[in-house]
Amino acid sequence: MNFQVCNDLWRGFHKPMYYFNTFSVLLTSFLGLCHTVSGEIQHQEALFENFKKSMDGVRFTGFFTMDGTDTPPSQETYEVQNVQKFGDGDLWIFTARIKYGKKDITLPMPLPVKWLGDIPVISMKNLSIPGLGSFSAHVLIDGNKYAGTWAHGKVSGHLYGNIAKITR
Secondary structure (H helix, E strand, O other): OHHHHHHHHHHHHHHHHHHHHHHHHHHHHHHHHHHHHHHHHHHHHHHHHHHHHHHOOEEEEEEEOOOOOOOOOEEEEEEEEEEEEOOOOOEEEEEEEEEEOOEEEEEEEEEEEEEEOOEEEEEEEEEEEOOOEEEEEEEEEEOOEEEEEEEEOOEEEEEEEEEEEOOO
16 A cells, blocks of 8 residues: 555656756756857957957058069058958958059958957958959958968969058
């Protein structure tokens, strides 16, 4: 008889405990997911803020090469006045002065920035830049250095250099 009483109690107690345990597991999983998503959003916001601070008022000074020629690397300079995130996608507006060869122009440019972990990569494909033409480039920014590839029509090559705050 004592066994029957225990069995009846267990049956009555078992279902609510099953639902409670199931609910606890689901709630814990959901809260963990929310924390992960929240942490990723905070990390992304910090990346974006650090990127903006690091790109405002800087000068890229370096060189570019041209594939298939014996021409030595040529000097290039880009002065970024500021950058601003544009929308929810990968676009950033770079207001920059571009100097290479006989070209010297300042304009805002919408440039896609991708991320390799914490490393920003400016990645554009056949982007038309007024006054300069159409360009493709993939430029990795690593602290105060940059390096990448570029193409303009049938001409392409590499680029590399240093990034420093502009002092006036």
